[in-house]
Amino acid sequence: MRNGKNPHSQKPAQVRTVNFRENVKSPAQAETDRLDILINKATGLAPGKASVATSPYTASRQNLRIIPMGGIEEVGENMTVLEYGDDLIVIDMGLAFPDDTMPGIDYIIPDTKWLEENRRRIRGVIITHGHLDHIGAVPYILPKLGDPPVYTMPLTAGFIKKRLEEFGLLGRSRINILNKDDAIALGNFKIRFFRINHSIPDSVGLCITTPVGQIVYVTDWKFDHTPADGKPTEFDKIAKFGAEGVLLLMSDSTNSIKPGYCISEREIGLTIDRTFSDIKGRIIFANFSTNIARIQQVFDAAAKYNRKVIVTGRSLVNNIEIALSLGYLKIQPKVIIKSEQAKKFPDNQIVILTTGSQGEEAAGLARIARGDHKTVKIKKGDTAIISASPIPGNERAIAVVMSNLTRLGAHVIYNKVLDIHTSGHAHQEELKLMIALVKPKFFMPIHGEHHMIVTHADLAKGMGIPENRIFALDNGQILEMNSAREAKVVEDPKVSSGYVFIDGLGIGDVGEVVIRDRQVMAKDGMFVVIMTLDRRSGRLVNQPDIISRGFIYMKGNDDLIREVKHEVRKLVESKGKEKLEPNWVYLRNIVRDEIGEYLYQKTERRPMILPVVIEV
Ligand SMILES: [Zn+2]
Numbered sequence: 001m002r003n004g005k006n007p008h009s010q011k012p013a014q015v016r017t018v019n020f021r022e023n024v025k026s027p028a029q030a031e032t033d034r035l036d037i038l039i040n041k042a043t044g045l046a047p048g049k050a051s052v053a054t055s056p057y058t059a060s061r062q063n064l065r066i067i068p069m070g071g072i073e074e075v076g077e078n079m080t081v082l083e084y085g086d087d088l089i090v091i092d093m094g095l096a097f098p099d100d101t102m103p104g105i106d107y108i109i110p111d112t113k114w115l116e117e118n119r120r121r122i123r124g125v126i127i128t129h130g131h132l133d134h135i136g137a138v139p140y141i142l143p144k145l146g147d148p149p150v151y152t153m154p155l156t157a158g159f160i161k162k163r164l165e166e167f168g169l170l171g172r173s174r175i176n177i178l179n180k181d182d183a184i185a186l187g188n189f190k191i192r193f194f195r196i197n198h199s200i201p202d203s204v205g206l207c208i209t210t211p212v213g214q215i216v217y218v219t220d221w222k223f224d225h226t227p228a229d230g231k232p233t234e235f236d237k238i239a240k241f242g243a244e245g246v247l248l249l250m251s252d253s254t255n256s257i258k259p260g261y262c263i264s265e266r267e268i269g270l271t272i273d274r275t276f277s278d279i280k281g282r283i284i285f286a287n288f289s290t291n292i293a294r295i296q297q298v299f300d301a302a303a304k305y306n307r308k309v310i311v312t313g314r315s316l317v318n319n320i321e322i323a324l325s326l327g328y329l330k331i332q333p334k335v336i337i338k339s340e341q342a343k344k345f346p347d348n349q350i351v352i353l354t355t356g357s358q359g360e361e362a363a364g365l366a367r368i369a370r371g372d373h374k375t376v377k378i379k380k381g382d383t384a385i386i387s388a389s390p391i392p393g394n395e396r397a398i399a400v401v402m403s404n405l406t407r408l409g410a411h412v413i414y415n416k417v418l419d420i421h422t423s424g425h426a427h428q429e430e431l432k433l434m435i436a437l438v439k440p441k442f443f444m445p446i447h448g449e450h451h452m453i454v455t456h457a458d459l460a461k462g463m464g465i466p467e468n469r470i471f472a473l474d475n476g477q478i479l480e481m482n483s484a485r486e487a488k489v490v491e492d493p494k495v496s497s498g499y500v501f502i503d504g505l506g507i508g509d510v511g512e513v514v515i516r517d518r519q520v521m522a523k524d525g526m527f528v529v530i531m532t533l534d535r536r537s538g539r540l541v542n543q544p545d546i547i548s549r550g551f552i553y554m555k556g557n558d559d560l561i562r563e564v565k566h567e568v569r570k571l572v573e574s575k576g577k578e579k580l581e582p583n584w585v586y587l588r589n590i591v592r593d594e595i596g597e598y599l600y601q602k603t604e605r606r607p608m609i610l611p612v613v614i615e616v
Pocket of ligand 1: 134
């Protein structure tokens with residue numbers, strides 16, 4: 001840990017969960033009155049003694065600041081901070097996956113330097129649901145913030161705990177498990193929850209009551225009137241918050257470019273059922289390991305058509321265990337079997353449930369497709385079902401997996417062939433309904449690439465929200481709102497908004513320079529020039545040595561190598577004359593520049609040049 005202090009020594013958050021149903025107020029009542037009551041009731045403070053009044057900070061601290069730490073210019077690494085007075089709350093701690101410009105990087109997480117400096121002000125962390133782009137950075141960031149308390153729903157808590165356990169951090173963290181009808185008060189903030197549908201159970205939206213107004217925060221959601229688990233969105237709560245008055249709505253933009261409505265998970269269940277009834281051979285079913293509803297529907301169809309299920313893939317096994325233990329998944333007895341038992345059953349009684357629906361190289365499906373899976377070998381008559389749509393960037397990897405599967409003789413079913421997958425993110429008509437229910441004064445589209453966010457902003461405009469009340473923020477921008485219910489976009493150079501690369505065990509030790517080096521080497525290779533020099537005279541003791549990797553073959557380029565050696569020799573000799581004292585740093589720079597230029601002249605390539613000086 002960076003700070004040697006006891007992580008639990010920070011000021012305890014003022015928290016008490018209260019049942020909020022008793023606090024329903026008429027919409028006509030002034031919002032500030034209501035806030036006093038709510039906050040004081042929740043915190044147990046006397047009226048007028050809420051920390052708003054006692055805050056030692058200057059006037060600007062009396063504004064509410066919405067600080068996105070990630071997730072507004074990309075899909076992933078979702079993290080938002082709310083600041084009022086002396087209090088900060090954090091919503092979600094996600095990671096993102098690298099793109100092609102970041103060779104060797106495993107994950108990307110938000111830069112939390114500013115938050116670390118202000119960690120004593122953090123009253124709590126709220127996690128909306130258990131996807132990696134919302135919980136993945138918890139083990140990296142939580143300890144750096146002094147392990148503030150985390151508040152979330154049961155299944156999400158199960159997934160977070162598993163992740164913390166894998167990092168050996170479970171013992172020190174404080175994960176508080178809530179019910180969706182709970183309300184919590186964290187300093188100046190009071191948070192109520194409502195259930196929304198998404199591609200993982202236990203997803204919640206937040207209604208955050210602040211001293212300047214209410215915020216409805218819904219990242220990652222859709223409306224599903226017939227979800228597989230029978231638990232639809234709590235429209236009544238959303239409408240109630242809308243009636244109470246909402247200052248700001250922050251809502252999911254992932255599918256803002258898609259018209260209409262998302263297909264219901266129940267429809268997918270029917271397709272799975274039909275498919276299972278038609279297929280004669282083995283079924284290999286790949287989907288997201290967190291999509292518990294989909295997993296449930298596979299088990300249901302398997303039981304109905306008398307098939308046994310073999311589960312392969314670590315994350316799938318872990319998540320099924322967690323969901324089973326918490327009652328989010330119900331599996332009929334004797335449906336799951338071990339792979340060794342498969343021999344006892346004919347092919348038409350087998351389902352192999354696997355990870356790898358995104359074509360990930362190390363996951364189950366890709367290994368099956370390459371023929372190097374330990375227990376599953378594809379044979380003619382197998383059907384592979386890929387129940388997912390590609391996350392942008394993964395299309396190529398998935399296509400390779402599908403081609404390999406067909407080469408081995410399998411029939412492949414995927415989303416373009418059949419509706420075998422539905423997204424967890426609202427389409428346009430659902431997004432509009434959310435805006436209609438919440439009726440916010442201000443609107444801030446979140447969660448998506450910039451063009452998705454702008455499209456979502458246009459939808460809101462089309463519904464009558466004036467343009468100057470819609471805020472499509474860029475990274476580094478902050479939305480500030482005051483007690484007069486005015487809002488403006490500000491920038492605060494103190495607040496870091498970049499990201500941090502994770503590579504192996506290194507967190508943040510790989511920066512832009514390392515990435516640039518990797519890009520250069522990946523593109524044009526490297527070229528090492530080894531010069532053995534006499535310590536006193538600075539003269540070459542023997543011929544320079546050359547090593548080339550990923551640039552040219554040494555063999556077959558004898559002429560070029562000979563010429564380079566000659567150039568190096570010329571350089572060392574002329575510089576040796578200029579300088580009385582041998583200066584290796586200077587010499588290395590000269591060799592790098594001149595030889596780099598020489599190689600470009602000859603090849604129009606720019607390998608990374610590494611001059612090495614050996615003194616004798
Ligand atoms: Zn999600």
